[in-house]
Amino acid sequence: MRRWLRETAGGLPATYWYLWTGLLINKVGAFAMLFLSLYLTSSRGASESLAGLVVGAYGAGGAVGVLLGGLLADSWGRRSTLVWSHLAAALGMLALAFTEHLVAIAVLAALVGVTHSMPGPAFVAAIIDVVPEDRRSRAFNLQFWAFNLGMAAASFLAGLLAESSYLALFLVDAGATLVTTVLIAWKVPETLRRTAGGRSPEAPNRTGRRRPGLRTALTDRTFMVFVGLTFVLAVLTTQTSTIMPLAMRADGLSAASYGAVVALGGGLIVLGQLFVPRLIDGYRKHLVLAGSTALLAFGFGALALADHLPVYLAASVVWTIGSMLAAPPNAEINAELAPAVLRARYQSVFYLTFPAAAFVAPALGGLSLQHLGDWHWVVAGGLGLAAALGHLLAGPPRERRVAAIRRTTSTATPLVAEKA
Known part of the structure; x- marks a missing residue:
């Protein structure tokens, strides 16, 4: 068994494992939005159609966040994008926990959708940066496993917390996101590589044309x-x-x-x-x-x-x-x-x-x-x-x-x- 574990997980750099751990922690705690529609109808008096629109706003924000996260991770940096998007997501969850007006909740849900989706491209790009090509299959396999393990744990914990307090759902979710923020800020270096001149991929080249x-x-x-x-x-x-x-x-x-x-x-x-x-x-x-x-x-x-x-x-x-x-x-x-x-x-x-x-x-x-x-x-x-x-x-x-x-x-x- 020990030999199998070495073959499955061995040869991956420490930075990868910090990223992997951050992903797992974040997914274990990412359960508040799973219950958003129930929270809106049972605690905030929203109709089913209005709850659906708010959940849809969260999904629309996610589509924007994916593109924005990719742009920032390539120009600003993987680490910076991961740290600040997780921090913004945690603050957004805290705001949602204490907001009562439905219009404000819808706006916050869209913003949380943006910040929740932003780390995805940066996570994967950072993994590609630090993991040798011959080990990426195992790295991505473990990432997929962590994602599903975290979601399974989140579904179980969410059911327990929702029975006692919806407020606890948002607070624990925000706490897990903050833990991920601290872990990445503390242990994950910037993996984005610059040209020898220090330019980012978005900087104009010598001909004045912008890079692809x-x-x-x-x-x-x-x-x-x-x-x-x-x-x-x-x-x-x-x-x-x-x-x-x-x-x-x-x-x-x-x-x-x-x-x-x-x-x-x-x-x-x-x-x-x-x-x-x-x-x-x-x-x-x-x-x-x-x-x-x-x-x-x-x-x-x-x-x-x-x-x-x-x-x-x-x-x-x-x-x-x-x-x-x-x-x-x-x-x-x-x-x-x-x-x-x-x-x-x-x-x-x-x-x-x-x-x-x-x-x-x-x-x-x-x-x-x-x-x-x-x-x-x-x-x-x-x-x-x-x-x-x-x-x-x-x-x-x-x-x-x-x-x-x-x-x-x-x-x-x-x-x-x-x-x-």
Whole structure:
């Protein structure tokens, strides 16, 4: 067991582990927004429609925060972005805890959405900065595991705290965010690397032209094809929290049954994610992604035949394994396609797939389920298989693009690390 742990987690720098610990602490404490709609309706007298608008404001803020976090992490610095966004998020949570006016709550929810999403691109960019390429698969795998472990713990703690006090939800959430802020400020150095002249990626070059920015990522055809395929994966996985509960209710299954399906998936990830690198090492990334996306397609497609809980549970095992296998190569490819000076910007574009899927999946999925019934899951499965084929077709040219980036990087002007 000790040898396996060394193989799984060994060889990663101390800075990575401080980032990993900060992510875990933050996710364990990130539960107040999970109960925002219930808090608004039960404690602040908001209607269900108004509560939905406020929660939507938080989601819209998250989309803005992802892009803003990428821009700041590439120009201002990873450490600075992480520290100040976490501090702002903690202050926002404290303000939400004591604010009673619904308009003010909606504004604060949007601002908290911005600050909650800002650290994402900076976290990943910092990991890419400090972890050698041959260890990134394990690093990203452990990051995905910490994220899910933290969310599982947050869901459990939130249920306990919500029964006693909604105020405690916000205060503990803010406290966990402050702990993460202190840890990063104390232990994580600045990992953004500058040119030898000390310029940031956004500074004008000698010809007066600005260096490539966010538009570079959005017009990078190879990268955007990859983002599009990831968006399909995100739409499929979002079915579990948006459309599947409606389908289970239509089949006469209780909320407890839905909870059992979700808990099974979360338990599989917590127990099995650490074994994933040993399963996929040595396989080409696009083949792993094609296979994992196919598993997602078969898992969700099987719900067309699901009328009883055992079928839902079996399907959950299939699509959860697919999600687990997809996580490391997805993160690795995202890192490989990003030019060094635009790492966080590329991350921010990539991260946009998830709030976009969170909007598309319920908006179109609800209509699809209403009009197609069980055929909705056939369509979902077909979409997943098309994405699997897309990975098979896009993989070889993507590998050639990565090889070209490596050649360019190896001949580029040496960089010097910026002092913390």
